[in-house]
Amino acid sequence: xxxxxxxxxxxxxxxxxxxxxxxxxxxxxxxxxxxxxxxxxxxxxxxxxxxxxxxxxxxxxxxxxxxxxxxxxxxxxxxxxxxxxxxxxxxxxxxxxxxxxxxxxxxxxxxxxxxxxxxxxxxxxxxxxxxxxxxxxxxxxxxxxxxxxxxxxxxxxxxxxxxxxxxxxxxxxxxxxxxxxxxxxxxxxxxxxxxxxxxxxxxxxxxxxxxxxxxxxxxxxxxxxxxxxxxxxxxxxxxxxx
Amino acid sequence: xxxxxxxxxxxxxxxxxxxxxxxxxxxxxxxxxxxxxxxxxxxxxxxxxxxxxxxxxxxxxxxxxxxxxxxxxxxxxxxxxxxxxxxxxxxxxxxxxxxxxxxxxxxxxxxxxxxxxxxxxxxxxxxxxxxxxxxxxxxxxxxxxxxxxxxxxxxxxxxxxxxxxxxxxxxxxxxxxxxxxxxxxxxxxxxxxxxxxxxxxxxxxxxxxxxxxxxxxxxxxxxxxxxxxxxxxxxxxxxxxxxxxxxxxxxxxxxxxxxxxxxxxxxxxxxxxxxxxxxxxxxxxxxxxxxxxxxxxx
Numbered sequence: 393x394x395x396x397x398x399x400x401x402x403x404x405x406x407x408x409x410x411x412x413x414x415x416x417x418x419x420x421x422x423x424x425x426x427x428x429x430x431x432x433x434x435x436x437x438x439x440x441x442x443x444x445x446x447x448x449x450x451x452x453x454x455x456x457x458x459x460x461x462x463x464x465x466x467x468x469x470x471x472x473x474x475x476x477x478x479x480x481x482x483x484x485x486x487x488x489x490x491x492x493x494x495x496x497x498x499x500x501x502x503x504x505x506x507x508x509x510x511x512x513x514x515x516x517x518x519x520x521x522x523x524x525x526x527x528x529x530x531x532x533x534x535x536x537x538x539x540x541x542x543x544x545x546x547x548x549x550x551x552x553x554x555x556x557x558x559x560x561x562x563x564x565x566x567x568x569x570x571x572x573x574x575x576x577x578x579x580x581x582x583x584x585x586x587x588x589x590x591x592x593x594x595x596x597x598x599x600x601x602x603x604x605x606x607x608x609x610x611x612x613x614x615x616x617x618x619x620x621x622x623x624x625x626x627x628x629x630x631x632x633x634x
Numbered sequence: 635x636x637x638x639x640x641x642x643x644x645x646x647x648x649x650x651x652x653x654x655x656x657x658x659x660x661x662x663x664x665x666x667x668x669x670x671x672x673x674x675x676x677x678x679x680x681x682x683x684x685x686x687x688x689x690x691x692x693x694x695x696x697x698x699x700x701x702x703x704x705x706x707x708x709x710x711x712x713x714x715x716x717x718x719x720x721x722x723x724x725x726x727x728x729x730x731x732x733x734x735x736x737x738x739x740x741x742x743x744x745x746x747x748x749x750x751x752x753x754x755x756x757x758x759x760x761x762x763x764x765x766x767x768x769x770x771x772x773x774x775x776x777x778x779x780x781x782x783x784x785x786x787x788x789x790x791x792x793x794x795x796x797x798x799x800x801x802x803x804x805x806x807x808x809x810x811x812x813x814x815x816x817x818x819x820x821x822x823x824x825x826x827x828x829x830x831x832x833x834x835x836x837x838x839x840x841x842x843x844x845x846x847x848x849x850x851x852x853x854x855x856x857x858x859x860x861x862x863x864x865x866x867x868x869x870x871x872x873x874x875x876x877x878x879x880x881x882x883x884x885x886x887x888x889x890x891x892x893x894x895x896x897x898x899x900x901x902x903x904x905x906x907x908x909x910x911x912x913x914x915x916x917x918x919x920x921x922x923x924x925x926x927x928x929x930x931x932x
Contacts, residue, residue, distance in 0.1 A: 396742040403739025403748075410736075411727040414768060473719040477784075480687040480717035480794070481741050482709075491740070633691045633708060 400483050404491020408465055412498055419502045426453070426506035429569060442514040443601055446507055448569030450523035451530060451592045453503040458534025459541070460559035461496035462489070466542040467551025479632040488631075493535060522599035529614060530591040536621035543628045568592045572604035584609045587617045639665045639792045639823035640686060644695035646847070647681050655681030657847035659695070663825050665791070667839035668818050671827040672922065678847035679827040680720055683796050686825070687717045700792050716790035720797045720827070722781045726770035730761045730780045733769070737784040755787040758813050775806040782810055786817055793817065795826040799833060811837050831919040841918065843925050851925040858921040864892035866899035867916055872908035892916070 412418065426449050433441035433448075466489075469475040478488060511520040538555060545551045562568075566589035572580040583589045590610035597603045597610070640663040647655045656678035663669035671679045684690035686699055688708040697704045700714035724733050734752035739745060756762045759779045769777050782798050795814075799807045814824050814837065828834055834841050835855045842852040851858055864881065870889040874882075879891035879902050893899035896913075903911045 399742050400740050403736055406739055407736035410732055414727040472723040473721055476689055476719045477717055477722060479689055480712055480715055482713050483740050632688045
């Protein structure tokens, strides 16, 4: 039973990873962007910049994988009718989502290959471990949100445009690569409503990089997002019997 | 396997927008047979397949597939079926070998078994020579055949194919038909939809005609053709002056006249002055028109 379940997940991962194998330039893009952010932050912020880079790279990477790749893949399968083909099998939604999710992890592995040696070389290990721990929660949340978008956008061709926008906007605009205390007064509180900003702030506080707002604020924000996204995904994800 | 693979009674589906995709579908499909759902676009064929494959929840009626209720026991149904949806498009980055292997793996096959099955069915469907070519480099017909190979290889006992031959050339159609006929010889059941009467007549053991969401008629192609009160048709190309027949269908400059016997058909043929006259037996298309009361029908 467990072995068959694992085979199903692996089968889904196998199919979902083909496009990455055929188009490896996407991986190089992720690697190059990560290195680019390192250069930028190190040039302007030195050692402190690297600490913030590590937090930002992990948080942004997890967010991108969850919302963009998983959501896009599922939207793509809907468009090609492969989704219907898969529903009419023993595959469960959990197998399907895990399979797609695992195939996307190669992107996270690529960025990890970029930021891991940097974190080690600059002694930002604490930031790395903390960011990865918070990032896993964020990844789960982003995957749920990606699912919601993939299932709710009626024209499957439009899924990418929504997830791409959500992905890049929430990686770059809010305080992910930079600390929230740089923002004026109430704005730094308001921005905690953004899940990537909340995750980055939490990782910063837990790894000793200082607090922009009380810890309860990003924590509450992240918890609310996780619960809300889980409930929304649970409501909209239909695996047949529509 | 013997007996009925599918039993559906008064099956209906009303979509959230209030439109009935199917109103009252009754059908039986047996193991060891190809059952064709025949009907025009929008007749309810795809909706019916959707309900039988557990994609859609019926709004009324009941159906059992492979002995299990499609609503209550949908998980059991899914273990025993495979679906090739209408307009399916395999991922442009998949090779035929990867597509079939991956599909079988996600159905619980080991990689080794999946590759063995994939090899067999890709050879059957004449895709082995292109097994490692990515789908974007294959023809539309080859891509469609890959999707058919995926479901044929699945070892499912009931196979659903929604218009599997649409867009295939003649050679491609024959390859699929041959594979499906071989498949049912192993005692399995194939349900496919089409609006190609000739295809239905050639491949089906049983035909279910669906019209406006309702089962209009069902039976073997021969049984259905008996509903036509004529045996022959005379196809006249050109002038049909002097034509004398009890039933005539005019198609612009062509005329189809129906006859109850060969003699009557010969008389009709000799009564016209057209340059081209052909006599043919009535076929499933005539039966279909008769049943749905379409052009030339009742």
